Amino acid sequence: MSVTVRVPAKVNVQLAVGAARPDGFHDLANVFLAVGLHDEVTVSPADELRVTCAGPDAHQVPLDRTNLAARAALVLAERRGLGEPAVHIHIAKDIPVAGGMAGGSADGAGALLACDALWGTHASREELLDICAELGSDVPFSLVGGAALGTGRGEKLRALEVGGSFHWVFAMAGRGLSTPAVFREFDRLAEGRDIPEPVASEALLDALADGDPGALAAAVSNDLQPAALSLFPELADTLAAGRAAGALAALVSGSGPTTAFLTRDPESAAKVAEGLTASGTCRSVRTAAGPAAGATVLSA
Ligand SMILES: C[C@](O)(CO)[C@H](O)COP(=O)(O)OP(=O)(O)OC[C@H]1O[C@@H](n2ccc(N)nc2=O)[C@H](O)[C@@H]1O
Numbered sequence: 001m002s003v004t005v006r007v008p009a010k011v012n013v014q015l016a017v018g019a020a021r022p023d024g025f026h027d028l029a030n031v032f033l034a035v036g037l038h039d040e041v042t043v044s045p046a047d048e049l050r051v052t053c054a055g056p057d058a059h060q061v062p063l064d065r066t067n068l069a070a071r072a073a074l075v076l077a078e079r080r081g082l083g084e085p086a087v088h089i090h091i092a093k094d095i096p097v098a099g100g101m102a103g104g105s106a107d108g109a110g111a112l113l114a115c116d117a118l119w120g121t122h123a124s125r126e127e128l129l130d131i132c133a134e135l136g137s138d139v140p141f142s143l144v145g146g147a148a149l150g151t152g153r154g155e156k157l158r159a160l161e162v163g164g165s166f167h168w169v170f171a172m173a174g175r176g177l178s179t180p181a182v183f184r185e186f187d188r189l190a191e192g193r194d195i196p197e198p199v200a201s202e203a204l205l206d207a208l209a210d211g212d213p214g215a216l217a218a219a220v221s222n223d224l225q226p227a228a229l230s231l232f233p234e235l236a237d238t239l240a241a242g243r244a245a246g247a248l249a250a251l252v253s254g255s256g257p258t259t260a261f262l263t264r265d266p267e268s269a270a271k272v273a274e275g276l277t278a279s280g281t282c283r284s285v286r287t288a289a290g291p292a293a294g295a296t297v298l299s300a
Pocket residue numbers: 012015024025026027028030100102105135136137138139152153154179180183254255
């Protein structure tokens with residue numbers, strides 16, 4: 001018997017970042033949108049804990065206990081006094097690795113839901129969200145999907161209303177960026193400046209609720225973008241190429257280096273994808289719509 005869970009990637013349509021906290025994290029106003037790029041996590045009984053991964057970026061994924069999917073199994077087993085988890089976790093990876101699209105977080109949320117189903121632990125939604133928050137700031141959102149405002153370090157979620165589908169193009173970069181390094185660069189660039197409290201933009205929340213891509217394009221923002229561009233200056237060329245190809249808005253996704261392009265409809269998304277591919281400014285290009293559902297059990 002095995003359990004497979006499908007989990008979406010995310011794009012941050014707003015990422016407002018506050019000053020560094022004493023614990024090293026930053027308070028955020030983080031507006032997440034789940035998009036239709038997915039990993040699938042399959043958990044089956046085995047002699048011991050083992051992780052395998054398949055997909056174009058699989059060689060970059062750690063297969064030891066630092067893998068967020070393995071950590072999810074370890075935390076649930078520990079909390080339930082189940083001892084060493086004896087499971088094989090297989091990740092079919094389609095979300096770019098170290099791309100700012102919460103790929104590792106998706107696998108953590110997916111493995112948690114799969115182990116809960118396989119072991120019959122019947123954790124409540126609250127307990128699952130609590131374990132997700134322990135695994136990482138983005139992991140609770142990977143579980144719930146849709147659209148949500150994340151506050152605190154991004155783990156405290158409020159679901160948001162979305163009035164339609166938004167069509168995106170994502171440009172994958174030739175190398176990854178480390179999330180802590182991008183936050184450190186944010187701190188360095190912010191030195192000597194007053195950092196305001198992060199707040200969600202009302203115009204942005206209205207645009208999401210109205211399903212209005214033009215209004216959303218005018219309101220998107222990412223406070224980590226200058227830091228990501230400082231560490232990876234070539235991303236400016238990708239952003240320019242997407243704008244030139246007709247994107248309504250172009251921004252770095254989360255901590256990057258994946259860049260995200262909002263378009264009006266699937267036809268313009270296809271045109272922007274074509275323009276980006278022809279520009280030679282990125283490794284590969286994908287289109288996806290959001291919102292997408294959160295972690296979902298496919299088969300058990
Ligand atoms: C950039 C985003 O992807 C936007 O959604 C997230 O804020 C990052 O979420 P994540 O990858 O789940 O991050 P975590 O695993 O919780 O933290 C990794 C590192 O990122 C930095 N970090 C993360 C979240 C946050 N609110 N403030 C931070 O400063 C910290 O250096 C932390 O040690």
